[in-house]
Amino acid sequence: MRKRIAIVTGATGGIGKEFARLLMKEPVDEIWAVARNQEKLELLKSEYGEKVIPLSKDLSSTKDLCEIGELLEDTKPVVQYLINNAGLAKMGSYKDFTLEEIEKTINVNCKAPVMLSNLCIPYMEKGSCILNISSASAFQPTPYINLYAASKAFERSYSRALNVEVASLGITVTAVCPSWVDTEMLEKEINGHKVKFPGLVTAKAAAEQAMKDAKRGKDMSVCSFYVKCQHLYVKLMPQKLSMKIWMNELKKYL
Template structure:
């Protein structure tokens, strides 16, 4: 009998922890939680019990990603959910990024979800789901989070295209596109100014809506009216106008 499992990357922070909380209620034999920090992984296991399998891996490292593939080969589970939640985000000018930061952001936000999806699809069956945590920043170019926004645009586009490819297998791929989410990932102050995040939502709301949407077969999950309006606006307005609006909101922090 093959074990039915979920795999969650970035499981020890905000949205990842909420997905763990939700999926522990489902009929899954194991939930593989993946992050770098072993101590935080162990705390989640202590909180949710024996069905949690902590896996400490660095998703910037292709070797570590392939080792997850080896674990799948060895155990031959049914992967009910793959949730590519791990992400790197840094606000700031292009001048503030090191080569290593650029490379790591692309590796975690773009390379890792693609490799893990390809590794997991052979172990999926009808009704299995891939959720790639993208962002409302994927809808348009965003100066001063240009790398993050571009990487999330990649993730959204990849997810929607992959969803069409795997539809004959009965697998759903959903790009989850929240706006600002209240997690430790957000920079709370810039140059002495408290940052205002319009339309901010909780990680709980994002995760709950994402699970509902993927079960309905949607290729995109948008969790708030604010983001729905944003999605419509960027379809109607030229991107140069959208970027001007964005820059007007940023001006006091620069």
């Protein structure tokens, strides 16, 4: 009998670790936990048990992504869940980014989810789910996190379109679009100012809502009333105005 697996990228912290925790309760034989830091992966395994299979991979590398494909080919499992959670985020002006940072952000946030989806779909069955962790910043252009927001807009659009393509296979693809999530990625202070994060939610809340929505067959998941309101008003409001409001809130940190 083919074993059932879940794959979680960025599995050692934040939302990724919460997904790993939730997957321990799911009917899967293994959880392939993907991250760069081998030590953190081993800590995850020691905390959650033998079900966790640590895979130390750099998701900005095509070679490492293809190695995951080779593992799938060798083991031929049923992929019950693919959770593309790994992501890079940096707040700042376009001038603050090196070319290497730009390339790495696009590779991790855009290329990796697409490649892993294509690698995993042949091993999926009816009821399998892909969850791509996008962001509420995907709803509109967002200055000073422009690269991150644009990459998440790509991920949201890709996910919803792919969901239509694989519907006949019984596979669900969900774009997970939380707003601010309380993880180590958030900069708590900028230029001496403590940052306020409206609508802040825990990683646990975001992951639990995402799993519920994926099981319900939704192509998009939001985890709070705040984000639902945000999604509505950016539909109704001119994008130039939404960017002006954002910049007004941001100016004290610049």
